[in-house]
Amino acid sequence: MPSLASARYGKDNVRVFKVDRDEKTGVQTVTEMTVCCLLEGEIETSYTKADNSVVVATDSIKNTIYIKAKEHPVNPPELYASYLGQHFLDTYPHISTANIDVTVHRWTRLAVDGAPHPHSFIRDGEETRNVEATISRTGGLALRSSIRKLTVLKSTGSAFHGFVRDEFTLLPETWDRILSTDVDSTWAWRAFKTLADVEKAAADKRFDDAWEAARSIIIKTFSTDESASVQNTMYKMCEQILEVVPEVDTAGFTLPNKHYFELDLSWHKGIKNTGKDAEVYVPQSGPNGLIKCEVSRDTATLAHR
Structure with missing residues:
Protein backbone atom coordinates (compact mmCIF):
# COMPACT_ATOMS: atom_id res chain seq x y z
CA MET A 1 0.00 0.00 0.00
CA GLY A 139 13.45 22.79 15.84
CA GLY A 140 13.17 26.52 16.40
CA LEU A 141 14.41 28.83 13.67
CA ALA A 142 17.20 27.50 11.45
CA LEU A 143 18.79 30.13 9.20
CA ARG A 144 21.27 29.76 6.35
CA SER A 145 22.60 33.00 4.89
CA SER A 146 24.39 33.22 1.56
CA ILE A 147 25.96 35.30 -1.16
CA ARG A 148 25.26 34.14 -4.71
CA LYS A 149 26.28 35.16 -8.22
CA LEU A 150 29.19 37.33 -7.09
CA THR A 151 31.21 37.12 -10.33
CA VAL A 152 34.95 37.60 -9.86
CA LEU A 153 38.02 37.18 -12.07
CA LYS A 154 41.76 37.60 -11.70
CA SER A 155 44.17 37.49 -14.63
CA THR A 156 47.09 35.96 -12.70
CA GLY A 157 47.89 34.53 -9.27
CA SER A 158 46.34 31.11 -9.91
CA ALA A 159 48.01 27.79 -10.71
CA PHE A 160 47.02 24.16 -11.11
CA HIS A 161 49.62 21.41 -11.26
CA GLY A 162 50.54 18.15 -9.59
CA PHE A 163 47.10 16.62 -10.22
CA VAL A 164 46.50 12.98 -11.16
CA ARG A 165 47.65 12.09 -14.66
CA ASP A 166 46.51 8.94 -16.42
CA GLU A 167 45.58 7.67 -19.88
CA PHE A 168 42.61 10.07 -20.01
CA THR A 169 44.50 13.25 -19.10
CA LEU A 170 45.05 15.95 -21.71
CA LEU A 171 45.08 19.02 -19.46
CA PRO A 172 48.55 20.57 -19.24
CA GLU A 173 49.89 21.70 -15.89
CA THR A 174 50.01 25.46 -15.41
CA TRP A 175 51.76 27.76 -12.97
CA ASP A 176 49.87 30.85 -14.11
CA ARG A 177 46.29 31.05 -15.36
CA ILE A 178 43.13 33.16 -15.35
CA LEU A 179 40.78 32.30 -12.49
CA SER A 180 37.11 33.27 -12.62
CA THR A 181 34.02 32.06 -10.79
CA ASP A 182 30.48 32.91 -9.70
CA VAL A 183 30.70 32.80 -5.93
CA ASP A 184 28.00 30.90 -4.02
CA SER A 185 28.89 31.12 -0.33
CA THR A 186 26.63 29.87 2.49
CA TRP A 187 26.97 30.01 6.26
CA ALA A 188 24.61 28.23 8.65
CA TRP A 189 23.72 29.89 11.94
CA ARG A 190 23.42 28.06 15.21
CA ALA A 191 19.66 27.44 15.65
CA PHE A 192 17.65 30.23 17.23
CA LYS A 193 15.12 29.05 19.81
CA THR A 194 12.62 31.89 19.44
CA LEU A 195 11.72 34.77 17.16
CA ALA A 196 12.86 37.11 19.95
CA ASP A 197 16.37 35.65 19.63
CA VAL A 198 16.38 36.47 15.92
CA GLU A 199 15.12 39.99 16.66
CA LYS A 200 17.97 40.53 19.11
CA ALA A 201 20.54 39.29 16.63
CA ALA A 202 19.13 41.64 13.99
CA ALA A 203 19.15 44.58 16.43
CA ASP A 204 22.81 43.83 17.20
CA LYS A 205 23.48 43.85 13.42
CA ARG A 206 24.91 40.33 13.59
CA PHE A 207 23.34 39.30 10.28
CA ASP A 208 24.51 42.41 8.42
CA ASP A 209 27.97 42.27 9.99
CA ALA A 210 28.35 38.61 9.02
CA TRP A 211 27.32 39.32 5.43
CA GLU A 212 29.74 42.23 5.15
CA ALA A 213 32.55 40.18 6.74
CA ALA A 214 31.96 37.19 4.46
CA ARG A 215 31.88 39.38 1.37
CA SER A 216 35.10 41.15 2.37
CA ILE A 217 36.82 37.83 3.09
CA ILE A 218 35.77 36.45 -0.30
CA ILE A 219 36.99 39.48 -2.23
CA LYS A 220 40.28 39.85 -0.35
CA THR A 221 41.17 36.15 -0.31
CA PHE A 222 40.25 35.64 -3.96
CA SER A 223 42.34 38.65 -4.95
CA THR A 224 45.45 38.07 -2.83
CA ASP A 225 45.74 34.29 -2.43
CA GLU A 226 48.37 32.66 -4.62
CA SER A 227 45.88 29.96 -5.47
CA ALA A 228 47.18 26.40 -5.80
CA SER A 229 43.63 25.28 -6.65
CA VAL A 230 40.05 26.41 -6.32
CA GLN A 231 39.70 23.79 -3.58
CA ASN A 232 42.42 25.29 -1.39
CA THR A 233 41.29 28.90 -1.87
CA MET A 234 37.68 28.14 -0.96
CA TYR A 235 38.79 26.25 2.17
CA LYS A 236 40.78 29.30 3.31
CA MET A 237 37.66 31.44 2.87
CA CYS A 238 35.58 29.03 4.97
CA GLU A 239 38.14 29.06 7.78
CA GLN A 240 38.11 32.84 7.94
CA ILE A 241 34.31 33.12 7.95
CA LEU A 242 34.10 30.67 10.87
CA GLU A 243 36.79 32.61 12.72
CA VAL A 244 35.11 35.99 12.27
CA VAL A 245 31.49 34.92 12.91
CA PRO A 246 31.39 32.76 16.07
CA GLU A 247 27.61 32.17 15.87
CA VAL A 248 28.02 30.27 12.60
CA ASP A 249 28.44 26.49 12.74
CA THR A 250 29.33 25.75 9.12
CA ALA A 251 30.52 27.66 6.07
CA GLY A 252 30.54 26.38 2.52
CA PHE A 253 31.15 27.29 -1.10
CA THR A 254 30.01 26.20 -4.53
CA LEU A 255 32.37 27.57 -7.17
CA PRO A 256 32.21 26.90 -10.91
CA ASN A 257 35.60 27.26 -12.57
CA LYS A 258 34.83 29.53 -15.53
CA HIS A 259 37.52 28.71 -18.04
CA TYR A 260 39.43 31.09 -20.29
CA PHE A 261 41.56 29.10 -22.72
CA GLU A 262 44.71 30.23 -24.45
CA LEU A 263 44.47 30.53 -28.22
CA ASP A 264 47.30 29.30 -30.46
CA LEU A 265 47.74 31.88 -33.24
CA SER A 266 51.06 30.58 -34.53
CA TRP A 267 49.36 29.47 -37.75
CA HIS A 268 49.19 33.15 -38.76
CA LYS A 269 52.63 34.64 -39.40
CA GLY A 270 54.07 32.84 -36.38
CA ILE A 271 52.18 35.01 -33.83
CA LYS A 272 53.10 33.98 -30.28
CA ASN A 273 50.01 33.81 -28.04
CA THR A 274 50.60 30.92 -25.61
CA GLY A 275 52.35 30.60 -22.27
CA LYS A 276 54.06 33.82 -21.21
CA ASP A 277 53.07 35.41 -24.53
CA ALA A 278 49.33 34.78 -24.08
CA GLU A 279 47.18 37.91 -24.32
CA VAL A 280 44.10 36.85 -26.26
CA TYR A 281 41.93 34.16 -24.65
CA VAL A 282 38.67 32.39 -25.51
CA PRO A 283 35.99 32.51 -22.76
CA GLN A 284 34.24 29.14 -22.38
CA SER A 285 30.51 28.79 -21.66
CA GLY A 286 30.83 25.09 -20.81
CA PRO A 287 31.68 22.52 -19.77
CA ASN A 288 33.22 23.88 -16.59
CA GLY A 289 34.72 22.59 -13.38
CA LEU A 290 32.42 22.65 -10.34
CA ILE A 291 33.97 22.56 -6.88
CA LYS A 292 32.07 22.38 -3.58
CA CYS A 293 32.96 22.16 0.10
CA GLU A 294 31.46 22.70 3.54
CA VAL A 295 33.64 23.31 6.59
CA SER A 296 32.36 22.85 10.14
CA ARG A 297 33.74 24.61 13.15
CA ASP A 298 35.39 21.41 14.47
CA THR A 299 37.01 20.77 11.10
CA ALA A 300 38.37 24.29 10.98
CA THR A 301 39.70 24.00 14.52
CA LEU A 302 41.46 20.72 13.77
CA ALA A 303 43.13 22.26 10.72
CA HIS A 304 45.11 24.62 12.98
CA ARG A 305 46.42 21.91 15.33
Missing part, protein backbone atom coordinates in the same frame (compact mmCIF):
# COMPACT_ATOMS: atom_id res chain seq x y z
CA PRO A 2 1.63 3.29 -1.02
CA SER A 3 1.92 6.14 1.47
CA LEU A 4 2.91 9.77 1.19
CA ALA A 5 6.57 10.00 2.20
CA SER A 6 6.87 13.79 2.29
CA ALA A 7 5.00 16.83 1.07
CA ARG A 8 5.26 20.60 1.05
CA TYR A 9 3.58 23.26 -1.02
CA GLY A 10 3.30 27.02 -1.27
CA LYS A 11 4.10 30.00 -3.46
CA ASP A 12 7.31 30.56 -5.40
CA ASN A 13 8.75 33.52 -7.32
CA VAL A 14 6.84 36.17 -5.37
CA ARG A 15 8.46 39.46 -6.31
CA VAL A 16 8.44 42.18 -3.66
CA PHE A 17 9.77 45.74 -3.83
CA LYS A 18 9.74 47.95 -0.73
CA VAL A 19 10.63 51.63 -0.38
CA ASP A 20 11.63 52.94 3.06
CA ARG A 21 11.37 56.74 3.31
CA ASP A 22 13.15 58.88 5.88
CA GLU A 23 10.85 61.89 6.16
CA LYS A 24 13.45 63.97 8.03
CA THR A 25 16.31 63.60 5.55
CA GLY A 26 14.42 62.79 2.35
CA VAL A 27 16.65 59.75 1.84
CA GLN A 28 14.92 56.66 0.49
CA THR A 29 16.11 53.05 0.60
CA VAL A 30 14.86 50.34 -1.74
CA THR A 31 14.81 46.56 -1.33
CA GLU A 32 13.83 44.11 -4.08
CA MET A 33 13.21 40.50 -3.12
CA THR A 34 12.06 37.23 -4.64
CA VAL A 35 10.38 35.05 -2.02
CA CYS A 36 9.46 31.36 -1.88
CA CYS A 37 7.31 30.00 0.95
CA LEU A 38 6.56 26.27 1.30
CA LEU A 39 4.50 24.79 4.15
CA GLU A 40 4.57 21.35 5.76
CA GLY A 41 2.34 19.71 8.36
CA GLU A 42 -0.84 17.68 8.59
CA ILE A 43 -1.67 18.14 4.93
CA GLU A 44 -1.45 14.58 3.62
CA THR A 45 -5.22 14.20 3.12
CA SER A 46 -5.16 16.97 0.52
CA TYR A 47 -2.96 14.66 -1.55
CA THR A 48 -4.46 11.27 -0.70
CA LYS A 49 -8.17 12.04 -0.17
CA ALA A 50 -8.78 15.29 -2.13
CA ASP A 51 -9.43 17.04 1.19
CA ASN A 52 -8.82 20.74 0.62
CA SER A 53 -9.88 21.70 4.16
CA VAL A 54 -6.22 21.47 5.26
CA VAL A 55 -4.91 23.65 2.42
CA VAL A 56 -3.90 27.26 2.99
CA ALA A 57 -4.38 28.60 -0.55
CA THR A 58 -1.14 29.57 -2.24
CA ASP A 59 -2.79 32.88 -3.17
CA SER A 60 -3.24 33.52 0.56
CA ILE A 61 0.43 32.69 1.09
CA LYS A 62 1.35 35.23 -1.61
CA ASN A 63 -0.80 37.91 0.04
CA THR A 64 0.77 37.14 3.42
CA ILE A 65 4.24 37.71 1.95
CA TYR A 66 3.21 41.21 0.88
CA ILE A 67 1.40 42.08 4.11
CA LYS A 68 4.30 40.98 6.32
CA ALA A 69 6.64 43.07 4.16
CA LYS A 70 4.41 46.05 4.95
CA GLU A 71 4.08 45.27 8.66
CA HIS A 72 7.73 44.44 9.38
CA PRO A 73 11.23 45.48 8.29
CA VAL A 74 12.54 43.49 5.33
CA ASN A 75 16.14 44.13 6.35
CA PRO A 76 17.98 42.11 7.37
CA PRO A 77 16.32 39.38 5.28
CA GLU A 78 16.99 36.84 8.05
CA LEU A 79 14.57 38.76 10.27
CA TYR A 80 11.89 39.17 7.60
CA ALA A 81 12.03 35.44 6.75
CA SER A 82 11.64 34.62 10.44
CA TYR A 83 8.63 36.91 10.85
CA LEU A 84 7.00 35.37 7.79
CA GLY A 85 7.61 31.77 8.81
CA GLN A 86 6.54 32.29 12.41
CA HIS A 87 3.25 33.80 11.21
CA PHE A 88 2.20 30.53 9.56
CA LEU A 89 2.98 28.49 12.68
CA ASP A 90 1.11 30.96 14.91
CA THR A 91 -1.90 31.13 12.61
CA TYR A 92 -2.41 27.51 11.49
CA PRO A 93 -2.13 24.79 14.18
CA HIS A 94 -1.85 22.01 11.58
CA ILE A 95 1.21 23.58 9.93
CA SER A 96 4.41 22.31 11.55
CA THR A 97 7.14 23.83 9.37
CA ALA A 98 7.49 26.88 7.17
CA ASN A 99 10.33 26.92 4.65
CA ILE A 100 11.16 30.46 3.54
CA ASP A 101 13.71 31.38 0.87
CA VAL A 102 14.44 35.06 0.30
CA THR A 103 16.63 36.41 -2.50
CA VAL A 104 17.58 40.08 -2.19
CA HIS A 105 18.58 41.66 -5.49
CA ARG A 106 21.36 44.22 -5.52
CA TRP A 107 20.49 47.91 -5.93
CA THR A 108 23.36 50.30 -5.19
CA ARG A 109 22.83 53.99 -4.49
CA LEU A 110 24.03 56.26 -7.29
CA ALA A 111 26.54 59.00 -6.66
CA VAL A 112 25.94 62.34 -8.41
CA ASP A 113 28.74 64.92 -8.38
CA GLY A 114 30.50 62.80 -5.77
CA ALA A 115 27.54 62.69 -3.35
CA PRO A 116 25.13 59.79 -2.69
CA HIS A 117 21.80 60.49 -4.36
CA PRO A 118 18.82 60.26 -1.99
CA HIS A 119 16.56 58.17 -4.23
CA SER A 120 18.41 56.90 -7.33
CA PHE A 121 20.01 53.47 -7.68
CA ILE A 122 21.86 51.24 -10.14
CA ARG A 123 21.81 47.48 -10.64
CA ASP A 124 25.58 46.86 -10.67
CA GLY A 125 25.58 43.10 -11.07
CA GLU A 126 23.64 39.86 -10.60
CA GLU A 127 24.92 39.32 -7.05
CA THR A 128 22.22 38.50 -4.49
CA ARG A 129 21.98 38.19 -0.73
CA ASN A 130 20.01 35.09 0.23
CA VAL A 131 18.39 33.47 3.24
CA GLU A 132 16.99 29.98 3.65
CA ALA A 133 14.85 29.83 6.80
CA THR A 134 13.20 26.75 8.29
CA ILE A 135 10.82 27.62 11.12
CA SER A 136 9.37 24.60 12.91
CA ARG A 137 7.53 23.83 16.12
CA THR A 138 10.23 21.44 17.33
Whole structure:
Protein backbone atom coordinates (compact mmCIF):
# COMPACT_ATOMS: atom_id res chain seq x y z
CA MET A 1 0.00 0.00 0.00
CA PRO A 2 1.63 3.29 -1.02
CA SER A 3 1.92 6.14 1.47
CA LEU A 4 2.91 9.77 1.19
CA ALA A 5 6.57 10.00 2.20
CA SER A 6 6.87 13.79 2.29
CA ALA A 7 5.00 16.83 1.07
CA ARG A 8 5.26 20.60 1.05
CA TYR A 9 3.58 23.26 -1.02
CA GLY A 10 3.30 27.02 -1.27
CA LYS A 11 4.10 30.00 -3.46
CA ASP A 12 7.31 30.56 -5.40
CA ASN A 13 8.75 33.52 -7.32
CA VAL A 14 6.84 36.17 -5.37
CA ARG A 15 8.46 39.46 -6.31
CA VAL A 16 8.44 42.18 -3.66
CA PHE A 17 9.77 45.74 -3.83
CA LYS A 18 9.74 47.95 -0.73
CA VAL A 19 10.63 51.63 -0.38
CA ASP A 20 11.63 52.94 3.06
CA ARG A 21 11.37 56.74 3.31
CA ASP A 22 13.15 58.88 5.88
CA GLU A 23 10.85 61.89 6.16
CA LYS A 24 13.45 63.97 8.03
CA THR A 25 16.31 63.60 5.55
CA GLY A 26 14.42 62.79 2.35
CA VAL A 27 16.65 59.75 1.84
CA GLN A 28 14.92 56.66 0.49
CA THR A 29 16.11 53.05 0.60
CA VAL A 30 14.86 50.34 -1.74
CA THR A 31 14.81 46.56 -1.33
CA GLU A 32 13.83 44.11 -4.08
CA MET A 33 13.21 40.50 -3.12
CA THR A 34 12.06 37.23 -4.64
CA VAL A 35 10.38 35.05 -2.02
CA CYS A 36 9.46 31.36 -1.88
CA CYS A 37 7.31 30.00 0.95
CA LEU A 38 6.56 26.27 1.30
CA LEU A 39 4.50 24.79 4.15
CA GLU A 40 4.57 21.35 5.76
CA GLY A 41 2.34 19.71 8.36
CA GLU A 42 -0.84 17.68 8.59
CA ILE A 43 -1.67 18.14 4.93
CA GLU A 44 -1.45 14.58 3.62
CA THR A 45 -5.22 14.20 3.12
CA SER A 46 -5.16 16.97 0.52
CA TYR A 47 -2.96 14.66 -1.55
CA THR A 48 -4.46 11.27 -0.70
CA LYS A 49 -8.17 12.04 -0.17
CA ALA A 50 -8.78 15.29 -2.13
CA ASP A 51 -9.43 17.04 1.19
CA ASN A 52 -8.82 20.74 0.62
CA SER A 53 -9.88 21.70 4.16
CA VAL A 54 -6.22 21.47 5.26
CA VAL A 55 -4.91 23.65 2.42
CA VAL A 56 -3.90 27.26 2.99
CA ALA A 57 -4.38 28.60 -0.55
CA THR A 58 -1.14 29.57 -2.24
CA ASP A 59 -2.79 32.88 -3.17
CA SER A 60 -3.24 33.52 0.56
CA ILE A 61 0.43 32.69 1.09
CA LYS A 62 1.35 35.23 -1.61
CA ASN A 63 -0.80 37.91 0.04
CA THR A 64 0.77 37.14 3.42
CA ILE A 65 4.24 37.71 1.95
CA TYR A 66 3.21 41.21 0.88
CA ILE A 67 1.40 42.08 4.11
CA LYS A 68 4.30 40.98 6.32
CA ALA A 69 6.64 43.07 4.16
CA LYS A 70 4.41 46.05 4.95
CA GLU A 71 4.08 45.27 8.66
CA HIS A 72 7.73 44.44 9.38
CA PRO A 73 11.23 45.48 8.29
CA VAL A 74 12.54 43.49 5.33
CA ASN A 75 16.14 44.13 6.35
CA PRO A 76 17.98 42.11 7.37
CA PRO A 77 16.32 39.38 5.28
CA GLU A 78 16.99 36.84 8.05
CA LEU A 79 14.57 38.76 10.27
CA TYR A 80 11.89 39.17 7.60
CA ALA A 81 12.03 35.44 6.75
CA SER A 82 11.64 34.62 10.44
CA TYR A 83 8.63 36.91 10.85
CA LEU A 84 7.00 35.37 7.79
CA GLY A 85 7.61 31.77 8.81
CA GLN A 86 6.54 32.29 12.41
CA HIS A 87 3.25 33.80 11.21
CA PHE A 88 2.20 30.53 9.56
CA LEU A 89 2.98 28.49 12.68
CA ASP A 90 1.11 30.96 14.91
CA THR A 91 -1.90 31.13 12.61
CA TYR A 92 -2.41 27.51 11.49
CA PRO A 93 -2.13 24.79 14.18
CA HIS A 94 -1.85 22.01 11.58
CA ILE A 95 1.21 23.58 9.93
CA SER A 96 4.41 22.31 11.55
CA THR A 97 7.14 23.83 9.37
CA ALA A 98 7.49 26.88 7.17
CA ASN A 99 10.33 26.92 4.65
CA ILE A 100 11.16 30.46 3.54
CA ASP A 101 13.71 31.38 0.87
CA VAL A 102 14.44 35.06 0.30
CA THR A 103 16.63 36.41 -2.50
CA VAL A 104 17.58 40.08 -2.19
CA HIS A 105 18.58 41.66 -5.49
CA ARG A 106 21.36 44.22 -5.52
CA TRP A 107 20.49 47.91 -5.93
CA THR A 108 23.36 50.30 -5.19
CA ARG A 109 22.83 53.99 -4.49
CA LEU A 110 24.03 56.26 -7.29
CA ALA A 111 26.54 59.00 -6.66
CA VAL A 112 25.94 62.34 -8.41
CA ASP A 113 28.74 64.92 -8.38
CA GLY A 114 30.50 62.80 -5.77
CA ALA A 115 27.54 62.69 -3.35
CA PRO A 116 25.13 59.79 -2.69
CA HIS A 117 21.80 60.49 -4.36
CA PRO A 118 18.82 60.26 -1.99
CA HIS A 119 16.56 58.17 -4.23
CA SER A 120 18.41 56.90 -7.33
CA PHE A 121 20.01 53.47 -7.68
CA ILE A 122 21.86 51.24 -10.14
CA ARG A 123 21.81 47.48 -10.64
CA ASP A 124 25.58 46.86 -10.67
CA GLY A 125 25.58 43.10 -11.07
CA GLU A 126 23.64 39.86 -10.60
CA GLU A 127 24.92 39.32 -7.05
CA THR A 128 22.22 38.50 -4.49
CA ARG A 129 21.98 38.19 -0.73
CA ASN A 130 20.01 35.09 0.23
CA VAL A 131 18.39 33.47 3.24
CA GLU A 132 16.99 29.98 3.65
CA ALA A 133 14.85 29.83 6.80
CA THR A 134 13.20 26.75 8.29
CA ILE A 135 10.82 27.62 11.12
CA SER A 136 9.37 24.60 12.91
CA ARG A 137 7.53 23.83 16.12
CA THR A 138 10.23 21.44 17.33
CA GLY A 139 13.45 22.79 15.84
CA GLY A 140 13.17 26.52 16.40
CA LEU A 141 14.41 28.83 13.67
CA ALA A 142 17.20 27.50 11.45
CA LEU A 143 18.79 30.13 9.20
CA ARG A 144 21.27 29.76 6.35
CA SER A 145 22.60 33.00 4.89
CA SER A 146 24.39 33.22 1.56
CA ILE A 147 25.96 35.30 -1.16
CA ARG A 148 25.26 34.14 -4.71
CA LYS A 149 26.28 35.16 -8.22
CA LEU A 150 29.19 37.33 -7.09
CA THR A 151 31.21 37.12 -10.33
CA VAL A 152 34.95 37.60 -9.86
CA LEU A 153 38.02 37.18 -12.07
CA LYS A 154 41.76 37.60 -11.70
CA SER A 155 44.17 37.49 -14.63
CA THR A 156 47.09 35.96 -12.70
CA GLY A 157 47.89 34.53 -9.27
CA SER A 158 46.34 31.11 -9.91
CA ALA A 159 48.01 27.79 -10.71
CA PHE A 160 47.02 24.16 -11.11
CA HIS A 161 49.62 21.41 -11.26
CA GLY A 162 50.54 18.15 -9.59
CA PHE A 163 47.10 16.62 -10.22
CA VAL A 164 46.50 12.98 -11.16
CA ARG A 165 47.65 12.09 -14.66
CA ASP A 166 46.51 8.94 -16.42
CA GLU A 167 45.58 7.67 -19.88
CA PHE A 168 42.61 10.07 -20.01
CA THR A 169 44.50 13.25 -19.10
CA LEU A 170 45.05 15.95 -21.71
CA LEU A 171 45.08 19.02 -19.46
CA PRO A 172 48.55 20.57 -19.24
CA GLU A 173 49.89 21.70 -15.89
CA THR A 174 50.01 25.46 -15.41
CA TRP A 175 51.76 27.76 -12.97
CA ASP A 176 49.87 30.85 -14.11
CA ARG A 177 46.29 31.05 -15.36
CA ILE A 178 43.13 33.16 -15.35
CA LEU A 179 40.78 32.30 -12.49
CA SER A 180 37.11 33.27 -12.62
CA THR A 181 34.02 32.06 -10.79
CA ASP A 182 30.48 32.91 -9.70
CA VAL A 183 30.70 32.80 -5.93
CA ASP A 184 28.00 30.90 -4.02
CA SER A 185 28.89 31.12 -0.33
CA THR A 186 26.63 29.87 2.49
CA TRP A 187 26.97 30.01 6.26
CA ALA A 188 24.61 28.23 8.65
CA TRP A 189 23.72 29.89 11.94
CA ARG A 190 23.42 28.06 15.21
CA ALA A 191 19.66 27.44 15.65
CA PHE A 192 17.65 30.23 17.23
CA LYS A 193 15.12 29.05 19.81
CA THR A 194 12.62 31.89 19.44
CA LEU A 195 11.72 34.77 17.16
CA ALA A 196 12.86 37.11 19.95
CA ASP A 197 16.37 35.65 19.63
CA VAL A 198 16.38 36.47 15.92
CA GLU A 199 15.12 39.99 16.66
CA LYS A 200 17.97 40.53 19.11
CA ALA A 201 20.54 39.29 16.63
CA ALA A 202 19.13 41.64 13.99
CA ALA A 203 19.15 44.58 16.43
CA ASP A 204 22.81 43.83 17.20
CA LYS A 205 23.48 43.85 13.42
CA ARG A 206 24.91 40.33 13.59
CA PHE A 207 23.34 39.30 10.28
CA ASP A 208 24.51 42.41 8.42
CA ASP A 209 27.97 42.27 9.99
CA ALA A 210 28.35 38.61 9.02
CA TRP A 211 27.32 39.32 5.43
CA GLU A 212 29.74 42.23 5.15
CA ALA A 213 32.55 40.18 6.74
CA ALA A 214 31.96 37.19 4.46
CA ARG A 215 31.88 39.38 1.37
CA SER A 216 35.10 41.15 2.37
CA ILE A 217 36.82 37.83 3.09
CA ILE A 218 35.77 36.45 -0.30
CA ILE A 219 36.99 39.48 -2.23
CA LYS A 220 40.28 39.85 -0.35
CA THR A 221 41.17 36.15 -0.31
CA PHE A 222 40.25 35.64 -3.96
CA SER A 223 42.34 38.65 -4.95
CA THR A 224 45.45 38.07 -2.83
CA ASP A 225 45.74 34.29 -2.43
CA GLU A 226 48.37 32.66 -4.62
CA SER A 227 45.88 29.96 -5.47
CA ALA A 228 47.18 26.40 -5.80
CA SER A 229 43.63 25.28 -6.65
CA VAL A 230 40.05 26.41 -6.32
CA GLN A 231 39.70 23.79 -3.58
CA ASN A 232 42.42 25.29 -1.39
CA THR A 233 41.29 28.90 -1.87
CA MET A 234 37.68 28.14 -0.96
CA TYR A 235 38.79 26.25 2.17
CA LYS A 236 40.78 29.30 3.31
CA MET A 237 37.66 31.44 2.87
CA CYS A 238 35.58 29.03 4.97
CA GLU A 239 38.14 29.06 7.78
CA GLN A 240 38.11 32.84 7.94
CA ILE A 241 34.31 33.12 7.95
CA LEU A 242 34.10 30.67 10.87
CA GLU A 243 36.79 32.61 12.72
CA VAL A 244 35.11 35.99 12.27
CA VAL A 245 31.49 34.92 12.91
CA PRO A 246 31.39 32.76 16.07
CA GLU A 247 27.61 32.17 15.87
CA VAL A 248 28.02 30.27 12.60
CA ASP A 249 28.44 26.49 12.74
CA THR A 250 29.33 25.75 9.12
CA ALA A 251 30.52 27.66 6.07
CA GLY A 252 30.54 26.38 2.52
CA PHE A 253 31.15 27.29 -1.10
CA THR A 254 30.01 26.20 -4.53
CA LEU A 255 32.37 27.57 -7.17
CA PRO A 256 32.21 26.90 -10.91
CA ASN A 257 35.60 27.26 -12.57
CA LYS A 258 34.83 29.53 -15.53
CA HIS A 259 37.52 28.71 -18.04
CA TYR A 260 39.43 31.09 -20.29
CA PHE A 261 41.56 29.10 -22.72
CA GLU A 262 44.71 30.23 -24.45
CA LEU A 263 44.47 30.53 -28.22
CA ASP A 264 47.30 29.30 -30.46
CA LEU A 265 47.74 31.88 -33.24
CA SER A 266 51.06 30.58 -34.53
CA TRP A 267 49.36 29.47 -37.75
CA HIS A 268 49.19 33.15 -38.76
CA LYS A 269 52.63 34.64 -39.40
CA GLY A 270 54.07 32.84 -36.38
CA ILE A 271 52.18 35.01 -33.83
CA LYS A 272 53.10 33.98 -30.28
CA ASN A 273 50.01 33.81 -28.04
CA THR A 274 50.60 30.92 -25.61
CA GLY A 275 52.35 30.60 -22.27
CA LYS A 276 54.06 33.82 -21.21
CA ASP A 277 53.07 35.41 -24.53
CA ALA A 278 49.33 34.78 -24.08
CA GLU A 279 47.18 37.91 -24.32
CA VAL A 280 44.10 36.85 -26.26
CA TYR A 281 41.93 34.16 -24.65
CA VAL A 282 38.67 32.39 -25.51
CA PRO A 283 35.99 32.51 -22.76
CA GLN A 284 34.24 29.14 -22.38
CA SER A 285 30.51 28.79 -21.66
CA GLY A 286 30.83 25.09 -20.81
CA PRO A 287 31.68 22.52 -19.77
CA ASN A 288 33.22 23.88 -16.59
CA GLY A 289 34.72 22.59 -13.38
CA LEU A 290 32.42 22.65 -10.34
CA ILE A 291 33.97 22.56 -6.88
CA LYS A 292 32.07 22.38 -3.58
CA CYS A 293 32.96 22.16 0.10
CA GLU A 294 31.46 22.70 3.54
CA VAL A 295 33.64 23.31 6.59
CA SER A 296 32.36 22.85 10.14
CA ARG A 297 33.74 24.61 13.15
CA ASP A 298 35.39 21.41 14.47
CA THR A 299 37.01 20.77 11.10
CA ALA A 300 38.37 24.29 10.98
CA THR A 301 39.70 24.00 14.52
CA LEU A 302 41.46 20.72 13.77
CA ALA A 303 43.13 22.26 10.72
CA HIS A 304 45.11 24.62 12.98
CA ARG A 305 46.42 21.91 15.33
